[in-house]
Amino acid sequence: MIDLKSFGILGNNNRIASYILPHNKRSSYPYVDDKLKTAKLLESSGLQSPKLYSKIEKMSDTKNLHERLKGLNDFVIKPARGSMGNGITIVNELKWNQKESETHFLTSNKKSMDYSAFIYQVSSILSGLYSLNGQPDRVLIQQKLKVHPFFNDLIYKGVPDVRIILFKGVPVMAMLRLPTLISRGKGNLHQGAVGCGVELSSGKITKAIQRNRFIKKHPDTDQDFKGLKIPYWEESLRLAVNSAELVDIGYLGVDIVIQPDSGPIILEMNARPGLSIQLANQSGLLPRLELVESKVDELKSIDSKINFSVENF
Template sequence: RPDALRQHFSDILSGMYSLGGQPDTAIVQQRIRLHPAFESITYKGIPDVRVILYRNEPAMAMLRLPTKASGGRANLHQGGIGTGIDLDSGVTHHAVQRNRFVERHPDTGWSVIGMQVPYWKEVLEMARRVARAVGLGYLGVDIVVDAEAGPMLLEANARPGLAIQIANGRGLLPRLQAIDALLDQPPRPVSLPRFRKAAPVPGTLRKSA
């Protein structure tokens, strides 16, 4: 309600929630709207995608789903679900809650395996752009998918943790080694085709005067 919102802003500015009761500043952020693709596998909150990038290339990704146990927050340590995502297709293939394998969302009963993350190519491209802008060799990029605006950046993490390995059911090292092998291979020499001089067509040569 407008009146309640106005009062809440007034309380913030007056310092009701600040240390020592000092005047404070209110920050208004855009509301993220739940994408319909996630309605059956989330509880109250907004899911997000974490992409681990190594040398600006996606190495691993997971979808974090809010649950009742996590208080509607997409936080694995508080009881949210982590679902590993296939990098090529954007489809979830493995899921854990509190480090235990799960197939269905505990609050909705819907399967969390085999779900297509919307705007997957755009999510990966946004993660790459963030990695190039930040300039770190290894980082995690958190992205949400808004119902209307599509992929939106939440934040970038210099220490994104290793729980993403459990969510995917596999380790990071082989993927990092594969990226190294891909980026460190010497460039292939380019051989240009040789053009032979065209042979004269019989009967077309003329003797110069």
């Protein structure tokens, strides 16, 4: 049995007992667990985030929903309290018609959905089908994100994002998540997405894993990972550090999507980021977290935090 401690691996028990419970303030959780609250928080702070076209808080909100959809072309339907990308429907094209029965939605899995199926999806979300603990939920209709050309050879479908883990506002580790054929377009590592370790100083991809195994090439596109460098890297780090200032969550995961025109944009935040990031980077979180803990009092400004992580990680 290998000595995980010598690799600095942070285990699940320690993650919860030493980082999440003491450093993440329970009252701040709604701002990251509830995507509607996250969207409002980010909007008011002026940080880049997907545009919120419309929201549905209760079933009666769907009465004039058909009218509200008029003029939209593509968008995403999301549960506010969903997890791991569950319950999300991506609409690539809306064929809007004055008659509800003639309105059609072309979704990302090349299916055509009629209006009643759309309403069913909305009501499923409202009833709490996808929410973290089955509570009644709300629906966001949000801007559909695009894929930066850099990723064209790195994905088969879906949207890649960068997960950055920050401790006390300092980025400590980052991972690029690439949806694959077997993950069915989702970015979750345990569903088969590829996770790439990223050098914080440069945005270079260092390692890649799929299903806990190291790989050299992308499984779907055969693209070699060697030497690839994520665009808008410095801006991404800055965005992550800025967003961490908004919430009282010491151990935070920030998911960033790079847009072709506007650069990095915050997709969501997570108060319980997972541990696979360590495998993707082939490096443990513990020494980095301990280093930040010992030096954090000296790091007051946003720039000093970014510099610290660029220099050390």
